Amino acid sequence: MTRKIQMVFIISTFIALLMGCGATGEANSSNSQENGNDLEAVEKNEEEYGVVxxxxxxxxxxxxxxxxxxxxxxxxxxxxxxxxxxxxxxxxxxxxxxxxxxxxxxxxxxxxxxxxxxxxxxxxxxxxxxxxxxxxxxxxxxxxxxxxxxxxxxxxxxxxxxxxxxxxxxxxxxxxxxxxxxxxxxxxxxxxxxxxxxxxxxxNIEETIPKDEETVRVFVFDSGDTAPFTSGQNFLNSIIMMAGATNIFNDIDSNWGEVSWEEVVERDPEVIVIVDYGETTAEDKRKQLLNHPALTDVTAIKEEHFIIMPLSVAAEGVRVPSALDILVDGLYE
Missing domain, CATH: 3.40.50.1980 (Nitrogenase molybdenum iron protein domain)
Incomplete structure (x- = not known):
């Protein structure tokens, strides 16, 4: 290899190395910028959350x-x-x-x-x-x-x-x-x-509720043998009103309360809502009510007008529309 050719080769190699370093620098700069953007995004999210x-x-x-x-x-x-x-x-x-x-x-x-x-x-x-x-x-x-x-x-x-x-x-x-x-x-x-x-x-459900119907008296039966446990001021009371009916024990000062069978007879519900949960099935509760000697003359018992409401629907969650839907279907069937 002549001296002139050697010189050209050395210069070409040097230029290639410089270009490679430049590309590497650009890549490192690009990576640093991306990492910086990611960090800024994280910091921004943290700033957006702040103190709640x-x-x-x-x-x-x-x-x-x-x-x-x-x-x-x-x-x-x-x-x-x-x-x-x-x-x-x-x-x-x-x-x-x-x-x-x-x-x-x-x-x-x-x-x-x-x-x-x-x-x-x-x-x-x-x-x-x-x-x-x-x-x-x-x-x-x-x-x-x-x-x-x-x-x-x-x-x-x-x-x-x-x-x-x-x-x-x-x-x-x-x-x-x-x-x-x-x-x-x-x-x-x-x-x-x-x-x-x-x-x-x-x-959408409220639009299906009849407007000219008389207000229906509703008794919520949760559980109880010697004395019934029922809904007072809780969520079911709100839903019953929304459905155009009346909870017969809406005067209880708590969400749930124990009443007497005599009070149930006196207030004469036309519909009974059975809350379904636990080991005692809704059908067992229904039979209990139908066979209770004190309830013989209650309108809901004579007409066997029951609505079954799962506890998962009767609780205050995302099933609110389902609760209203079940009530409306049961009240105006």
Missing amino acids: EIENEDRTLVFTEVPQRAVTLNQHVTEVFLALGLEEYLVGTAYLDDEVLPEFKDTYEKIPVLSDQYPSQEVFLEEEPDFAYAGWTSAFNEDNIGTVEQLEKFGVNAYLHESSSIIGPGIEDIYQDIRNISEIFNVVERGEKLINEMKTELV
Whole structure:
């Protein structure tokens, strides 16, 4: 190789190396920019979440980030959680009253069931949860997963579905629970979409209610042998009114209460709503009422006019339209 050719080769190699370094630099610059954008996106999401404060049962729950390990307790709140598309955060669930809604079945089956009813505190804490969402106050006591104060010491924010615990809840209270959970998990738009869908369904059902019918007297039978346990000011009372009927025990000052069979006879219901749950079947309850000697002259008994309402529908969750639909069908059949 001549000296001239060697010189050309060296210069060409040097230029190629410079170009390669330039390309590498551009690639590194591009990668740095992408990583920077990703970091900015994360920081932006964190900034968007900020500090979320939720008033719940005379307590203020404070969140600085979305909870990552949630456990739902009671079917109606589990269904709220799934309806909001939050299954990725669920590390456990408990206390199903009956079959979960068909549209949630596949998703639900992938979530660990911690207990048929309430899990013990030990079982609950094994999942290392940072958020507990209960439908009924009974979940948060020492015999079950623990009080809210105890759970706070374990780093668990405990949210109680308020529409299931306040006296005289209305539909708006259920919507507020949905909004609260939506805000905690940073899915506000999903929450509003769900609420609007429920509102639309309710309006469509209300349009089918006869306008000129006389108000029907309704007795809600939950359970009880020597004395019936019935609905007072709870959600069913609101739904019964929405359906154009009257709950005969709407003067009870609590959501649920025990009354006497004599009072039932005196108020003479025309329709009996049987709440279906637990080991005693709805048919067993129906037979109990039909065979009760004190109820022989009650209109609903003579006409055998019963409406079966699953507890999963009677609770304050996403099945509000189903509850109204069942009542309207049963009242005006």
